[in-house]
Amino acid sequence: MPDAVRLPRPSQLDQIPDRDSEETAEWRASLDAVTKAAGPHRAAYLMRRTLEHASAAGTVSGGVALPSLLETEYLNTIPTSAEPAYPGDEALEARITAWNRWNAAAMVTRGSRQGLGGHIATFASAAWLYETGFQHFFHGKEGAGSGDQLYIQGHASPGIYARAFLDGRLSEAQLDRFRQEAGGDGLPSYPHPRRLPWLWEFPTVSMGLGPLSAIYQARFNRYLEHRGIKDTSDSHVWAFLGDGEMDEPESTAALALAGREGLDNLTFVINCNLQRLDGPVRPNFKIVQELEAQFRAAGWNVVKSLWGVAWDELFAQDTEGALLGRLRQTPDAQFQTYATRDAAYIRDHFFGADPALRTIAAGLSDAKLLELFQTSRAGHEPRKVYAAYRAALEHKGAPTVILAQTVKGYTLGAGFESRNANHQMKKLTAAQFRTMRDLLELPIPDSALDADLVPYWHPGENSPEIRYLRERRAALGGPAPARSVVPTPLPMPADKAFTALEKGSGTQEIATTMAFVRLVKDLMREKETGRRWVPVVPDEARTFGMESLFPSAGLYSPKGQTYDPVDRDQLLYYKEAKDGQILNEGITEAGSLADFTAAATSYATHGEPMIPFYIFYSMFGWQRTADQFWALADQLGRGFVIGATAGRTTMTGEGLQHADGHSHLIASTNPAAISYDPAFAYEVAVIVREGLRRMYGPEREGEDQNVFYYLTVYNEPKVQPAMPEGVAEGIVKGLYRYRPAAGAVSTPEDAPRLQLLASGTAVHWALDAQRLLAEDWGVAADVWSAPSWTELRRDALECDAARMRGEDRVPYVTRALAGAPGPVVAVSDWMRAVPDQIAQWVEQDWTSVGTDGFGLSDTREAARRHFGVDPQSVVVQALGALARRGDVKPETVRKAAERYGL
Helix, strand or coil: CCCCCCCCCCCHHHHCCCCCHHHHHHHHHHHHHHHHHHCHHHHHHHHHHHHHHHHCCCCCCCCCCCCCCCCCCCCCCCCHHHCCCCCCCHHHHHHHHHHHHHHHHHHHHHHHHHCCCCCCHHHHHHHHHHHHHHHHCCCCCCCCCCCCEEECCHHHHHHHHHHHHHCCCCCHHHHCCECCCCCCCCECCCCCCCCCCCCCCCCCCCCCHHHHHHHHHHHHHHHHHHCCCCCCCCCCEEEEEECHHHHCHHHHCCHHHHHHCCCCCEEEEEEECCECCCCECCCCCCHHHHHHHHHHHCCCEEEEECECHHHHHHHHHCCCCHHHHHHHHCCHHHHHHHCCCCHHHHHHHCCCCCHHHHHHHHCCCHHHHHHHHHCCEHHHCHHHHHHHHHHHHHCCCCCEEEEEECCCCCCCCCCCCCCCCHHHCCCCCHHHHHHHHHHHCCCCCHHHHCCCCCCCCCCCCCCHHHHHHHHHHHHCCCCCCCCCCCCCCCCCCCCHHHHHHHCCCCCCEECHHHHHHHHHHHHCCCCCCHHHEEEEECCCCCCCCCCCHHHHHCEECCCCCCCCCCCCCCCCCCCEECCCCEEECCCCHHHHHHHHHHHHCHHHHCCCCCEEEEEEEHHHCHHHHHHHHHHHHHCCCCEEEEEECCCCCCCCCCCHHHCCCCHHHHHCCCCCEEEECCCCHHHHHHHHHHHHHHHHCCCCCCCCCCCEEEEECCCCCEECCCCCCCCHHHHHHCCEEEECHHHCCCCCCCCCEEEEEECCCHHHHHHHHHHHHHHHHCCEEEEEECCCHHHHHHHHHHHHHHHHCCCCCCCHHHHHHCCCCCCEEEECCCCCCCHHHHHHHCCCCEEEECCCCCCCCCCHHHHHHHHCCCHHHHHHHHHHHHHHHCCCCHHHHHHHHHHCCC
16 A cells, blocks of 8 residues: 655645545546646646535535635636626617716816816726616615615716716706815715715725725624614625725725625625726736635635636637636736737737747737727626626625726726826816717717817716616616615603613712613613614623623624533623624724714614614724724714723723823814713713714704714722702703812812813812812812813804804803803813813913823822822912912912922
């Protein structure tokens, strides 16, 4: 018996007994013989065929469990002979696509008069990728269910506007206001739901966020279905992406999630025109092959749609594998060059190096060579695109990515096609428009092109093209893309959950993080709205005291729980369920926020208002995912964002990268973020109740419902006081007097006076400082809670704007502090710029105290002393403010510093 077969280097299989080493040796010898006699291509072909046969269902063995190949040849996945019959009128669809190309180019060129322009080349390459979908696949919102969700590639927006012009949803006047939004009736440059909310559903031009969001949208669709909230089985998510965009880390960050959960309701269409903004995507490599391996490894079904039908003849002649080998070896930048050079260059450089290739090329005319390399790409042929889309929908058990090869700038002429600069080219010349018209065979007379402005063109309301277009959209459920909102107010929860916090905690110490979790736990029990809460946690639920939700709400998993949890015998065990309510995303803030966004916009996407709350380590929220928060605002998301374990000094021992002293400053830049830094549990209750009313209750005139609430809560246990009378309005507006000086240690009537403003956990420092000022220095201080510096500032800015219109409006902060004696000292666990937002509207002398700089590891007390925000430091700052006014002697400040060891 021959020895066991050994590879030249150690193999995984060496660890497994070979039960028939003679048979193994025969297989290897056979492969060696084929390689020697017919060449390595033939051997590779046989091996691939064998692997395909082994893994296919329906083989004699019923399929052999083998790892999938990560790369296949640089060929179409679906041969021409296997393409399904095309169900549409290709001639009519070609004319519609031609009109879209023309009007998109005209819109951008006309806009260039204002120095605005736009992007032309992306849509030119992808026109058939979109049109085939609009004619045969994309379901609208007027049919049953929610329709499909379309993530349109941002730079392709001119083509979508051009199609909306054809279907009657946009006028010429609106096209002429592309990128001119200041008057309120213009078209945004890219898909911006906030700017054009009846058309766009998803903002996508911040590259990388579209693919990430699309995955979690598909996942959330399943979540709604599994929880019995809405049947989303007919909704499909289509994400149109660029091959250059796939370099963004977010583009591929969640591929494994989609593969792991088998999201076959999701299709990525990657327009592989081999160019990014300034040049080739992979100059010396092959982006299609790289992406194929990456997606296959993540468990996706990959459909490569690369070559047009003109290539079939060549592949049929490639008996020696020379053509496949040449395609495999040629880098992308060289393909780009071939698309711009003459036939002689192609004949010499592509075919000239190999005798077998020279033989193939000898039978090809120059015109045929130019067709192959300049126009014959699968992404430009509707039959190829249709076959790929049909294959994607028919594949079950995994998401699909379609890698469609195109030419960037296709049909725009030699000056545009495959040029490195075409992404920045904003207009066509009159001569280029004439060339484009002739190529597209459009019935536009020369006289129409003699004017200064190239005209838009519409075939007419009763033309065959428009009738066909509308009939197809009607059959698919109405216009697309489209966004539709049917107001569905939710009933307010009963007061019981809120009053529990408003009563205070008695003698028990609880942190505001725990107060929030208790509130939401009670709200999730509400009969009417409890099931609509969507807790989103990036693997820190136990840190925030949320493990009590595990057994009752369950953690969502499409597979349920296929194992016995290690803590099954405990009361608060780790329970996964197919209808679980909690989205526990693992260590991914980006994925968690994508989940939150899908839930926060469900009121529009699915007509089902959901109440998501995303709770995270405060430091790892806005700092890490501010761009996604901006997209959330653009998408008009609603819900609660909770920065837990907040502040620069409350995270004992955690150190610099855990110490958040600036997220409120970042949040203040987002107009849709309603930001609060509550000090007490009752403030949390008031803010959450107000948020539910504003975002989910009946709409009020002049009030934007399309906001989200950001609350920072702390992990520092404190006795939570009962809610004082009459402070609810001040909490919502952002400022109220919590404890007047008279409520602390008594001081003489002529004592120096001042006002201490504080937010969050710093209110406790201010209260201690109030006592020390009275006991040690005879100073009377009022303590104010400022739950929202940002809302105070926004109100003040609105008042300033109103005064410019001639209205007499005074900011709330100015009115609240009017007549309050002495200077104002503001203190928080944030950098000073956070409270300084309101300084200019405070009439009193202003001093702020904060935690500027990097965080550090130590006890809370030591960290606060380091930053100068502990009660004693606040006292010295307050005395300094009084000394500058002459209310106390300067040496008082020195004495205080010495007394407290500062």
